[in-house]
Amino acid sequence: MARLAAFDMDGTLLMPDHHLGEQTLRTLRRLRNERQMTLAFATGRHVLEMRHVLGSIDLDAFLITGNGTRIHSMEGELLHRQDLTPDAAGIVIHQPWDTKASMHVFNDTGWLTEHDIPELLHAHVYSGFRYRLADFKRLSMDEVTKICFCGDHEDLSRLKIQLSEALGDKAFLCFSATDCLEVLPVGCNKGSALGKLSEHLGMTLQECMAFGDAMNDREMLSLVGQGLVMGNAMAQLKNELPHLPVIGHCSNQAVSHYLTHWLDTPNLTYSPE
Known part of the structure; x- marks a missing residue:
């Protein structure tokens, strides 16, 4: 039971x-x-x-x-x-990627992104939760909970290959939706x-x-x-x-x-x- x-x-x-x-x-x-x-x-x-x-x-x-x-x-x-290692977070945040997807960083303070994308807030209408704009170049790599990319599924599928090759066994990748690819701590x-x-x-x-x-x-x-x-x-x-x-x-x-x-x-x- x-x-x-x-x-x-x-x-x-x-x-x-x-x-x-x-x-x-x-x-x-x-x-x-x-x-x-x-x-x-x-x-x-x-x-x-x-x-x-x-x-x-x-x-x-x-x-x-x-x-x-x-x-x-x-x-x-x-x-x-459990957080991403600073090494893994740094690779994802600072390395250039061949993608049109937007990048989003999460830590205990909330949701951080570099560009204003109001349409992403529609999924949070129930709670009013929203992102804060941040300069990723100045962001600490310590205590990054997860990173996600939002965009077209085919674009994200190609990005997943790039991330996998760069990260190896430093992180776990998965789709939380067809338009959202997540980078998570190992295990x-x-x-x-x-x-x-x-x-x-x-x-x-x-x-x-x-x-x-x-x-x-x-x-x-x-x-x-x-x-x-x-x-x-x-x-x-x-x-x-x-x-x-x-x-x-x-x-x-x-x-x-x-x-x-x-x-x-x-x-x-x-x-x-």
Whole structure:
């Protein structure tokens, strides 16, 4: 029986307008109140943003943020942190790349970028979280949590090859969306972070269920006892995890739909909405 439920945010819990549906929120509260399940939000978003989200919905949950670079308790205590090495951060930030993608740097102070790109703020309309403009040449390479590039998928795929050749085993690369390529610390992903959290809680990963839609969810979905793939998931994720069940689309609050079935009619075969 699952005791811990972990949820990706974008493309999973959040609808395409980046809002959390009321039906989804009611179902999450049912998990807490009726089954006493522990909840965790596992996301690429910054902990500062997620604290605002939790405060606005009045729901207790552990936070796995920055794609596993930070784990915080329900009380806000830092349980785990991992940063890029200064060497890896310096290579990515200071070396020229053959790409049109924009670069974004994250540390504990927030989200930093060199150019004003207002359209990127649309994904953060729910929280009001926003970037700060910074001169990367003057940025300290210490305590860089992660770096991401936003742009066209084909361009990012070519960039991934460049980064891989330059970094070798100094960092972990993954797509958190088709238009977002992440550079993360070695061994850092949502799956390894969820493993640390479950150990902290005295549970095993087999006692966890998890929901996700992108390649940064791959490790988490493959390691838990019950991994669920969104119907709107990246094709590559579905291809790499063909043994996992696929539920409905985030626009239809499919996580809520699935969990309502799991709570009320677990003896019946599940069918996506």
